[in-house]
Amino acid sequence: MSMEVTQALLNAQSIDGTVRKLAEESLRQFQEQNLPGFLVSLSGELANEEKPVDSRKLAGLILKNALDAKDENRKRELVQRWLSLETAAKAQVKACLLQTLSSLVVDARSTATQVVAKIAGIELPHKQWPELIGSLLSNIHQVPAHVKQATLETLGYLCEEVSHEVVEQDQVNKILTAVVQGMNSSEKNNDVRLAATRALYNALGFAQANFSNDMEREYIMRVVCETTMSPEVKIRQAAFECLVSIAAMYYVKLSPYIQDIYNITAKAVRGDEEPVALQAIEFWSTVCDEETDILEEYVGDTTGDSDLPCFYFIKQALPALIPLLLETLLKQEEDQDLDEGAWNIAMAGGTCLGLVARTTGDDIVPLVMPFIEENITKPDWRQREAATYAFGSILEGPSPDKLIPLVNHALPFMLSALVKDPSNHVKDTTAWTLGRMFEFLHSSIIGTPIINEGNAQQIITVLLQSMKDVPNVAEKACGALYFLAQGYEDVGQTSPITPFFQEIVQALLTVTHREDATESRLRASAYETLNEVVRCSTDETAPLVLQLVSVIMMELHKCLEAQNLSSDEREKQSELIGLLCGCLQVIIQKLGSSEPTKYVFLQYADQIMGLFIRVFACRNATAHEEAMLAIGALAYAIGPDFAKYLPEFYQFLEMDLQNFEEYQVCAVTVGVVGDICRALEDKILPYCDGIMTQLLRNLSSDNLHRSVKPPLFSCIGDIALAIGDNFNKYLMYAMNTLQIAAEAYAHTSAFDLEMTEYINSLRNGILEAYSGIFQGFKNSSKTQLLIPYAPHILQFLDSIYMEKDMDDVVMKTAIGVLGDLADTLGSNAGSLIQQSLSSRDFLNECLTSDDHMIKESAEWAKLAINRAISV
Secondary structure (H helix, E strand, O other), rough: HHHHHHHHHHOOOOOOOOHHHHHHHHHHHHHHHHHHHHHHHHHHHOOOOOOOOHHHHHHHHHHHHHOOOHHHHHHHHHHOOOHOHHHHHHHHHHHHHHHHHHOOOEEEEEEEEHHHHHHHHHHHHHOOOOHHHHHHHHHHHHHHHHHHHHHHHHHHHHHOOOOHHHOHHHHHHHHHHHHHHHHHHOOOOOHHHHHHHHHHHHHHHHHHHHHHHHHHHHHHHHHHHOOOOOOHHHHHHHHHHHHHHHHHHHHHHHHHHHHHHHHHHHHHHOOOOOOHHHHHHHHHHHHHHHHHHHHHHHHHOOOOOOOOOOOOOOHHHHHHHHHHHHOOOOOOOOOOHHOOOOHHHHHHHHHHHHHHHHHHHHHHHHHHHHHHHOOOOOOOOHHHHHHHHHHHHOOOOOOHHHHHHHHHOOOOOOOOHHHHHOOOOHHHHHHHHHHHHHHHHOOOOOOOOOOHHHHHHHHHHHHHHOOOOOOOHHHHHHHHHHHHHHHOOOOOOOOOOOHHHHHOOOHHHHHHHHOOOOHHHHHHHHHHHHHHHHHOOOOHHHHHHHHHHHHHHHHHHHHHHHHOOOOHHHHHHHHHHHHHHHHHHHHHHHHHOOOOHHHHHHHHHHHHHHHHHHOOOOOHHHHHHHHHHHHHHHHHHHHHHHHHHHHEEEEEEHHOOOOOOOOHHHHHHHHHHHHHHHHHHHHHHHHHHHHHHHHHHHHHHHOOOOOHHHHHHHHHHHHHHHHHHHHHHHHHHHHHHHHHHHHHHHOOOOHHHHHHHHHHHHHHHHHHHHHHHHHOOOOOOOOHHHHHHHHHHHHHHHHHHHOOOOOOOHHHHHHHHHHHHHHHHHHHHHHHHHOOOOHHHHHHHOOOOOOHHHHHHHHHHHHHHHHHHHH
């Protein structure tokens, strides 16, 4: 068999398609017919030094894929499959893998390190393979450097795969000791030092106890700092990555080292290779993030008492840190803006400067202004661009009082530079900076406006002119116009840009037709800006928005008619369809929100709906998503008359509710079902059997992405509210599903913040479903059908109240459900609520909440409960 496996693995990499397919099929059959034998053969292949490198590499890769998958459900399946294998086969696979760690072939070793870690990730939480860490640690003392390197790599991957609660502290100490020793400058082999440094990066999450111990922390920090001086670039980079991670995880322990770290990072930023310098800047960006979080929590916390102390490292470092960051801005690359997603020292420095501004506020301004004044008119484009970038970077954080005089002074100069500067780079950054000015310092809440009747015309003229410039500059000019429009969102009747509305819209439509509109996201940016200009427009421009309907419809019609496209053209066409549907959605919302325009606009409804239906013929998730959202807006605008479109539209609604692959489409469709229910009320009834069947099927599926589950629950509430007591035919099934879910999500894992957040969103969905059902049955002759479910719902409310990890959204919905229960069931609920363990405490807590929405819901609930009890 061994020879056959080798040949099959080699053939599976053949350039001859027929040979390759046959080999893949024979491997698949072997796997299906005898999984233990298959895995043992692969691990044997990987471990066998006499086998070809290519067959060993593929054997390792297939082994790894047999243990892990990106998809959560597939991953669970593979884990179960491994755990249920017989012990002997697993032992054989593991022995071969450990043996491979000593292989002389780099690729074989490297694959084995990852597979060992994957198995550890499965077995250690189940208290299996307890001897693994011990046997790895004993390898560290082996003489051949390649064995040491592979073992340290394995320990690193293991720390990435396994939660720190799974490993005993004694073993953590030993892992850290081995890793830090491997980083030491006394270790002469660079591969070993690099593997050790990368392993420490993964192991830092395990080191809480060690960082709390002064001596151990001193030792770790000393070795990390020394490692940043290694002669080897990759080792220095990995050491700085460790420092970045330490800043994020152990901010409170940094005080004794911050001066040394500043010296090390400054030296790296000024003189080291780019990958190292970038990590050195990232250290300070991370400290900014930590301090901003602490200060925000401190301000948001009414007791003025944050859990973490803020040491104001950034504030103290300002006099030295700002000149260092300003120097980086002068290190631009000639072609930096042509490469999407480019990242270099100048960009990293500017980003860090922006974070410093957010962290320290007004204090940064006097340190940066001299640099701007000195460089903004220099002949070298690099200096002008750096000065502009510095100005743009500090516009978020300092107070408007501090910035507005500077912005008013700079604005005419910036507008001139945007049109006249000979450098594309300077124009690009100038347009970005103008966008930042408008984003942060131009809104109805800021007392002194930076845009007024006097300068509005010049600003708009310059921006519209720049939208004819090269794509990257034009895209930033669109962005600046977007924020300019957004600043007038709450102004009401008129704004300085109203007289230019038609000119702006025409210019943006012209941009969307440019030959080069697909470069630098230009077309998408133009449509996003057009949407914002429409969204923030005033009643005066409503007739012009109405004219836009037929223009965008014609564009969409042309797009849908396009034939015989290449795959690249089809991709661009689908993107454009999505943008046009998004634009129509905004127009529908705008015109549908006031009676006069809604009445005129409805004459287009049939044609618009016809176009949306045609969009579903193109197989593109984004286009479907945008069309669905626009249909939701149309249903909301039209109201009960939307029912006439359902016979034709329903098949597409059902199709996208079943679209598990493109789960964002599924999630949006669930939301649109809610919109349609609110619009149609009981006219949705003929379609409810199909919709409810699909919703309940989706909720019980393991293959649907978890993010879709919360809106699915809410949607059940929307249906119940729309059809009232007609919901009784679904009541038993819905309540059963909700009860199972409520029991599953009454408790959260205290360790995992992300999971707690997700479970709160599920709880909110479940509560919204209950609320919709109770409100739907209110004043009906069938309310008694709900009585059997009341004890369980109260028990759910008790459980989540006792957990003390509800967020404000759940709290508001939960107290609302308590009120709905009392309001709908009256005296039948009164005695149950009185018996509830925590209803009274929960109500009192909500009545004294600082959140007025929670307080308002609680006051209503209190009235309903008092009525129910007094009956």
